[in-house]
Amino acid sequence: MEDRQIGIYLGAMAGGGLLGRLAPAAGPGLEHAVSPVLGALLFVTFLQVPAAELLRSLRDGRFLAAALVVNFVVVPLVVAVLFPFLPADQAVRLGVLLVLLCPCVDYVIVFSGLAGGSARRLLAATPLLLVAQMLLLPGFLYVFLGSGLADVVEPGPFFEAFLVLIVLPLALAWALQAWAARRPAGRKVSDAATTAMVPLMAATLFAVVASQVPKLGGSLGDVAAVVPFYVAFLLVMAFAGRAVARLFRLGTGAARAVVFTGATRNSLVVLPLALALPDAFAVAAVVVVTQTLVEVLGMVVYVRLVPRLLPAG
Numbered sequence: 001m002e003d004r005q006i007g008i009y010l011g012a013m014a015g016g017g018l019l020g021r022l023a024p025a026a027g028p029g030l031e032h033a034v035s036p037v038l039g040a041l042l043f044v045t046f047l048q049v050p051a052a053e054l055l056r057s058l059r060d061g062r063f064l065a066a067a068l069v070v071n072f073v074v075v076p077l078v079v080a081v082l083f084p085f086l087p088a089d090q091a092v093r094l095g096v097l098l099v100l101l102c103p104c105v106d107y108v109i110v111f112s113g114l115a116g117g118s119a120r121r122l123l124a125a126t127p128l129l130l131v132a133q134m135l136l137l138p139g140f141l142y143v144f145l146g147s148g149l150a151d152v153v154e155p156g157p158f159f160e161a162f163l164v165l166i167v168l169p170l171a172l173a174w175a176l177q178a179w180a181a182r183r184p185a186g187r188k189v190s191d192a193a194t195t196a197m198v199p200l201m202a203a204t205l206f207a208v209v210a211s212q213v214p215k216l217g218g219s220l221g222d223v224a225a226v227v228p229f230y231v232a233f234l235l236v237m238a239f240a241g242r243a244v245a246r247l248f249r250l251g252t253g254a255a256r257a258v259v260f261t262g263a264t265r266n267s268l269v270v271l272p273l274a275l276a277l278p279d280a281f282a283v284a285a286v287v288v289v290t291q292t293l294v295e296v297l298g299m300v301v302y303v304r305l306v307p308r309l310l311p312a313g
Contacts, residue, residue: 245258
């Protein structure tokens with residue numbers, strides 16, 4: 001399934017969109033299924049983020065500095081340039097900000113490895129990237145949306161989604177990691193859980209798209225309008241990531257990894273936050289999922305492009 005994951009994800013999204021159009025009455029039921037499926041997916045995702053590597057990642061100073069600069073300095077600047085040209089709909093803008101301002105911590109490791117990037121360095125850096133984005137995201141949103149953010153985000157549901165769908169799966173995943181490090185039974189459970197990654201991802205994409213499409217109404221055009229911005233982001237970050245890697249004088253493997261971490265975004269982790277928004281902002285969740293569609297296709301290109309941008313030696 002991992003070899004065919006791109007086709008599986010695209011098929012799940014297409015199937016969800018078709019069901020949402022043909023049977024909108026199924027939307028509310030599927031919406032109730034989103035949280036448990038997404039929680040299970042995030043648990044499996046976080047299971048691959050090594051808690052034990054957090055302190056070790058701090059020792060790889062140059063790579064870590066490059067990864068932090070590309071994600072939390074360069075990316076916000078690129079988003080700031082694109083932001084004025086986004087559709088005026090506040091929900092669309094919020095969805096774009098949620099997804100573009102947070103770096104990926106899961107399948108970026110796989111795609112980076114396929115392109116000859118240093119998967120080990122990225123794996124070690126993921127805990128710090130995850131913690132940093134959760135701490136910095138509220139500030140970034142305030143900078144872009146200002147005081148209007150308080151009118152959009154209700155603190156109660158937003159905090160509940162963060163606690164139940166991010167903090168709890170993360171704590172359970174790291175507890176299982178600790179068990180797996182000490183007991184063979186824990187390793188078996190951990191290995192079995194990680195095999196569910198692709199099916200859970202497909203189920204999540206299907207349920208989210210099918211449940212949110214009926215809510216779009218006249219906003220479908222705005223969702224389609226963000227696709228060029230996501231494509232532009234991928235194009236710009238390929239060269240911006242290369243520039244940062246050269247600035248820090250990284251080797252080929254580390255440089256390619258920096259390009260990938262700057263380009264891939266954390267749609268799965270921010271999706272619960274988008275789903276916690278009021279119904280009037282339902283389009284934000286679809287905007288987040290749309291980024292996944294563009295990015296998955298973009299990674300097929302990146303796997304071939306990045307080795308040419310950063311040739312060995």
